[in-house]
Amino acid sequence: MSNPDENIAARRPRRKRKNYSLLILAVGIFLFGVAAGTVYYVLRPVTLRIAVGPPGSDDQKLVQLLAQTFANERSPIRLAPITTAGATESIALFSTGKTDLAIARGDLNLPAYAESVAILRKNVVVLWAPSGLAAKGSKKTPTPKIKGIDELPGHRIGVIGRSEANVTLLRVILTESGVNPDKVAVTQFATSQIAEMARDQTLDAFMAVGPLDSKITADAIAATATARGEPKFLPVDVSEAIAKKHPLYEAEEIPGSIFASSPARPEDKIDTVSVNHLIIAPKSLSDTAVGAFARQLFTVRHELARELPTAAKIEKPDTDKDAALPAHQGAAAYIDGTERTFLEKYSDYIWGVILLLSGLGSGGAWLQHYWRRDEREQYVAHRENLLDLLARARKAETPEELTEMQGEADAVLREALDCYEDGAIQEDDLSVLGLALEQFHHAVTDRRLTLGTASAAGVARVRVG
Secondary structure (H helix, E strand, C coil): CCCHHHHHHHHCCCCCCCCCHHHHHHHHHHHHHHHHHHHHHHHCCEEEEEEECCCCCHHHHHHHHHHHHHHHCCCCEEEEEEECCCHHHHHHHHHCCCCCEEEEECCCCCCCCEEEEEEEEEEEEEEEEECCCCCCCCCCCCCCCCCCHHHCCCCEEEEECCCHHHHHHHHHHHHHCCCCHHHCEEEEECHHHHHHHHHCCCCCEEEEEECCCCHHHHHHHHHHHHHHCCEEECCCCCHHHHHHHCCCEEEEEECCCCCEECCEECCCCEEEEEEEEEEEEECCCCHHHHHHHHHHHHHHHHHHCCCCHHHHHCECCCCCCCCCCCECHHHHHHHHCCCCCHHHHHHHHHHHHHHHHHHHHHHHHHHHHHHCHHHHHHHHHHHHHHHHHHHHHCCCCCHHHHHHHHHHHHHHHHHHHHHHHHCCCCHHHHHHHHHHHHHHHHHHHHHHHHHHHHHHHHHHHHHHC
């Protein structure tokens, strides 16, 4: 009779057992590294460059204070200020992609892709004409030569600020007021030339554009009052019409006594127009980054106002889709309360990855089962052989046959353990073989007892005979 071990070895070549512990450890470390890297990438602070100028201005002070506050509070958004000579230079950097954010007036030549993130303040137009100084010893109150915008033709007006945007705004006001802008001469003065402007006798009126509490505007009014007499403020009666025709401008009121209380300057409220001074961002800038920046800005603005009062003027931009300068989608989502969390934003991708991994796992399991189908067939054959050995053991005629069967069973067990280690069969399959082996050993034991009893009875009959 052939050796059972040789028969099984012929059916299935022996394999070297493999240990996948190091491979599993390496894969685990790799996956942990990927997860840690992803978390770091998502949670790391984002630094946004912001162009602001000129040096020493309230805008620059505000941006520096914001950058310092964000850094001290370890905010997810950090600021890297870029100081420029003014708004025009800031917009130039913005247009070339050398800055992420910029501070500029809304009526400047902004790129088509510029969108608003926050309104830092409203710059209002202030127009006034001098009343003239009273003659020595005269008790008569001087009467201003110009009492309204319609009387400006043929006169010269001094405009504070070198920005061409101020002249453009003046021409809009004149045109909508029914005055030909070409009939009004304009001379621009730098903010450092207020005293020179006040002494210039060729000027018949003055214009300033800035926030209501602007020191520059208040100083200019006081200087012209000293040099040329009390100011006569010129209302912009067509402010509503201007706001409708030119959406970048808004109708505003100048409260009475805002520039001085004694004497009151102005004596009563005056209609005028304003233009927003903004933080702008390109439409392509990440919604998440802009939304986080807007949230931080509006969270700390009141705290910043303790050190820099101008921070209290920061307002939220208009989120209407038809706004003249639309709000950035990230800022609008924060303002309107429609921001989505990380899970809400990427849940589709997360579930997609989970389904993909699940599919890959199922596919891998099927492939493994397919590749090891021969081993599975051998396992079935071994199981049937074991059951066959169980039946044969109950009919064995000699102990030698039982010993040979036990050798075959041991070989089946060895093969089953090899298959289990290689992943060809599962733990449940091994349990089935274990149960069959247990029954086989019980059958062998019972058969040995039976054969031993029969042998003893035969010996006894021989002796009796």
